[in-house]
Amino acid sequence: MIATMEYVTILDDAEELGRVVFDSDVMRDYLEKKASLEQDKEAQKLVKAFNDIKEHYDDIQRFGRYHPDYQEIMKKVRSTKRAMDMHESVAAFKVAERNMQSLLDEISEVIAFSVSNQIKVPKDGALLTDSGCSSCGSGGSCGCAS
Structure with a gap:
């Protein structure tokens, strides 16, 4: 492939977009919460x-509900996850992570729709929003009404 000025411009714009995202408040908050989580011994x-x-x-x-310890392990998994999710550092990190994912989803959507409104844009954070998965990009195979 021969590089043209159009390709060079696209690459330059992509690099600039990356710098803008990296310098954003959302990214700073994400990195701050991540560092806080990593330093929190209890978390x-x-x-x-x-x-x-x-x-x-x-x-x-592998054995499913037929395993003799299935019920006990299921209870332990739920209680351990609940304890982890309720910890302040973990909860703050998850919020920052969702905000970062939302920003990246919005950027992907803007880029895709600038090419064509017919492009389906996958949204990794779609399950975390109130909108469900109506725009998940799977063509309805997940059961949504896209």
Whole structure:
């Protein structure tokens, strides 16, 4: 492929957009909350406990509800996840993460729609919003009404 001025301009614009996103308040908040979460010893213990029980859960999942420890592990997974999600640092990080995902979804949508309104734009954060998945981009295969 021969590089033309149009390609060079597109690449320059993409780099500039990346810099703008990286310098945004949303990104700063995300990085701040991530660092806070990584430095919070109690939060890290909760995350580790959840990952450990999830690993055990994955082993049991092979047999499903027929495994003798299935009910016990399911209760432990839910309670461990709840404890982790309710921790202040984890909750703040998840909010910042959703905000970052929302910003990236909006940027993707603007870029796609600048090409054509017919383009389906996948939205990784669509399940986290009130709008459901009406614009998930899967063509309705997930059961939504897109």
